[in-house]
Every structure is written in structure tokens, then in C-alpha cells.
Amino acid sequence: MANEVIFKNRDLDNLWDIEQYRSRGGYEVLTKILTEKTPPAEIIDGLKTSGLRGRGGAGFPTGLKWSFINRDAPTDKYLVCNSDEGEPGTFKDRDILRYNPHALVEGMLIASYVIDAHYAYNYIRGEFWEPYERFQNAIDQARAAGFVGKNILGSGFDCELNVHLGGGAYVCGEETALLESIEGKKGQPRYKPPFPAHVGLYGCPTVINNTETLSSVPTILREGAEQFRDIGVENSGGSKLFSISGHVRNPGVFELPMGTPFSELFELAGGMRDGSKLKAVIPGGSSSPVIPGNLMMDLTMDYDTIAKAGSMLGSGAVIVMDESTCMVKILDRMGYFYHEESCGQCTPCREGTGWLYRIVHRIENGQGRPEDIDLLMDVQNRIRGKTICALGDAAAMPVAGMLRYYQDEFQYHIDHKKCMVGAGV
């Protein structure tokens, strides 16, 4: 447990209850900050030292993000938490909401104090009803204890904390689409700049952080920024929640130091199921390019190492596939997903994801054409970097990744109208 931050106190029964949370120092940091009126810049410096980076997938330094807010601006400011967990393979924030919701409540209140926000919203995906109830209960308990609402702990600081439930749209995990959604509109991403730190929710300065990011804050401030930083490795401070699923024996969420060898995570998840052999790993959610299993076994789980290997740590969502897995079928399903979830605003994404899906789908169904592999590369190229938000890139990158390592499977499908995996080649 020494290296755990979010789930440090997992051994406690009913950690979601405020008394349990407080029995291990919960809300002490918030109380200290509010009663001592800690200068916000001091808290931001602490976060910068900690090396905490956005856990939603983009990995942007959290302290830096908070520092962009001009807390003296004459407008309202808003704090928004992104619990719209939807990157395929990711299921960590659901566990935070269910098992340690007060860490998030406390983290959101600290962030609100730092940026001087009097309204904070947690955007929880609409399907997460049970996690939402658990989190709402935590808000209610925190309010009853005087941590939420007007004049918190007599400090003069007001902060209302509420949940906004989503309605089922992957793109709302994109921060500006999420803001549109809180405003009660279609979740179509906004142009950046202006960035949310300047023009965010209701046109006001806004900080948006992932659930895991905000939930890490109380422990970092309580136990020391250096201690958190030193859990991880250079450029990837702290611990991280990894969601591991697929063909492993014990799928689940594991909190490990950044820089932990993949082989250790793999072992914690029980290794391959039913004696099957490891084929490939998607290391950071379905948008991150696939990495062959033998290469993955030599990598460590941190931003730089996975980036150097040509993929992304993303949300830390690891999907493990065994040798029976057909990569064409995987890409076919992914293509369907991105096409289905494209918001339709940018032509390269709206049309391009349709092209990607239809081409891979016909290859998968034995109707591939000789030119299809070149066509796939061409189409993914025409999407990348040409859209308002990252959904286009997210749809394109796995295509290039698949063709980099598994082009022979696609070629076999095209040439033989059947699957190489099933054919036992």
C-alpha cells in the first residue's frame, strides 16, 4: 500500500462513508487550507512539484493547468470534473466514484478554492447511475459536515458542488464538448483557442480535470508533493490506476507506480487465461496504437516509454489479446465505434471514420480489394490533425498502429477472403 494514493485506504470497510474517510485524515487538508487561507500559488507550486499530470489521457501537468486561471478576473470561475469515462477499455473512474468518492469531493473543493470557483460540477456519464448515487451521497455527507455550500468552515469561501449526468456520447469526454453538454446542448467540441481557462463554461474561466487527477490531490497535499513524485519516474510522477481487461485471468483496476514494468501489471492480472499465448496489447485505451505482446513485455508503464514505443499511455486502459484474436476484426469493431461516435461536426472525421469502417468491414467480410491497405493509410492520413477535436486522431491512430504490425493479417484477409488466425497459418 506504500505506493497507493487513490486506493491507499482500500482496506477500510465502507471507505465511501465520510466517517471512514475522515478516520484516515480525509478532509484535513481542505480544512487546513481553508482555515489557514493557504495562498493558492503555494498549492499550485506543490502540484507542479508532484509531477501530477492529467489522468484522463492527455497527461497535461495539473499544476500548470490551474495556474492558467486568473482568479482575480471579475467573472465567475468554474471547476469541472470529467467523470465521462468512455474510452474503450477504461473503468477506473467508476471505481473511484464507487469506492472513494470523498477523495474526489475533497479534491474538487481544493481545486475550486485555488481557482476561486463557487460552482463545481462533476460530469458523470449517464450510464453510471450507481456510481452517481454513491458520489451524490458523498456530496450530501460533505454538505452536512459543512464542507460544501456557503461559508465553508467559516472561511468565507462558498462552493456549490453538483453532478451533471451525461446522456450517452463518447465525444463528451472531450473537454469542450463536455462544457457544451453541461450547458444543455449537443456535445460538439469547440475550437481552441480560446482554451477553457479563458473561455469555458458559460463563457467563464474554467478548469476541467479528470476524476483520477482530482482524487489524487488531497493525498498529494497531505503527504507531500515530493513523496508523490518519487513514487513514479522522471516526467511521470506518482501512481496511476491501470484498468486491465481482455484475455487476462483477473481483469481489474490496479494502482501502481508510474514506470512499473508492464510484465508486473500483467502478472497482477493473473497472466493469460486458459493457457493461451499473449499476442498484442492496447496500452492506453482503444485510441492508442496496438503494441505486439513481445515488445510490450519489455516496456514500463509511463508516458515517455509508451510514447517512445509509438503508442500512448492514455487513460491507462490496457486491453490484452491472445493469439486467437483477429486484428482485422478488432479494427472493424473500433472503426464502427468511432464512426458511431463522431459528432459529425468536422467533415474529415464524419466522413473519414465512415470510410475507415466500411473498408475494414469489407476486408473482415472477405470483400477486401487489393488497393484497400493503401486506401486505409490514405484515409487515416486525411483525418489526422484536420479536425477540431482529438476524436478524429483517435480514430486514425489505431489504423496506422494495426497496419504497422499486423499488415500481413489484413493482406491475408484480402487475398484469401478469410481469416489468417482461424486458418492456423
Added chain:
Amino acid sequence: MSALEIKNRDELFTPEIRAEIDHEIAKYPEGESQSASMAALRIIQDANGGWLTQERMDEVAAYLDLPSIAIYEVATFYSMYEHKPVGRNKLCVCTNISCMINNSDQIVEHLNSKLGIKFGEVTEDGRYSLKEVECLGACGGAPMMQVGHKYYENLTPEKLDSILDELE
């Protein structure tokens, strides 16, 4: 309530429903009641047997003092709003990668044959409908589905049978 028993506006917008929507509106700063459009649609959909009609959407728009188009846009953008009748139990089955490689196909086939319906269809008695959904963020329990507010994980055909029996 079955899909055929359409309530009129006053029957639907009971004091309780109004209070529920007003509670949502109060979460947002003054003048930002449009923010409650998603919640209002959800509340009305639930009260309306699980789906929305144009009349229902118009009523939500009127209640929030918004043009109808603002509500149509939201109601058609997000996948959790339904525009056709659904079963009393809407079975939302994930078929994304982690579920797919854990045999979600087998789950879907079992439901197809047992209930005699495909995705997007409702059983004749109105008890079940089937919907294909994208990743619901429970990949550690793949294959999985959602029914109402509840997640059912690590599904097998046998497990499905007992779940279906429990759902009224």
C-alpha cells in the same frame, strides 16, 4: 406503463415531476436553465415509459422556456434518449472490444434466440427490448450489459437466463 397508454401533459407533469426538474434547474447559475435540458428529458422519458415523442420534447422545451429545436438537438444527439417504444426492460449490451473478445457475440446470440428479437426490437409482450451500446466502462466484468440503472457483469448464457427471469 405500456407504450400504448399515452398520458396527457397534465398527467405527466405531476407536482413530483415538476419538483424533480426544478431541483435540476437549481443546480445551475441563474439564467442557465438550459443546462437542465438533459436531466429534464431523462425525467420525462422515465415517466413516459422509457421513450420520447415529439409532444413530450415540446413540453420539455416549453417547461424550460426554450425553442423546441434546442431540445430536439439534445434528444437526438445522445444515445440514451429513445424515440421509439422500448421494452419494460431495455437490455443494453456492450459489444465493444473488451466485451467482444470475451464473447459478447455469444451473449447477443443467446438473447436473439431466447427473446426472438434483434437489436432495436421489442418483444411482443413489451417485456424486453434489445439495444447495442458502446463501451460502458466496466471492461473488467466483460461481457456485460446494463438494464435500467443496474450493470450485469461477467455474463454467461446461464447467468442471462436467471437475470431475464428476475426482470418483470
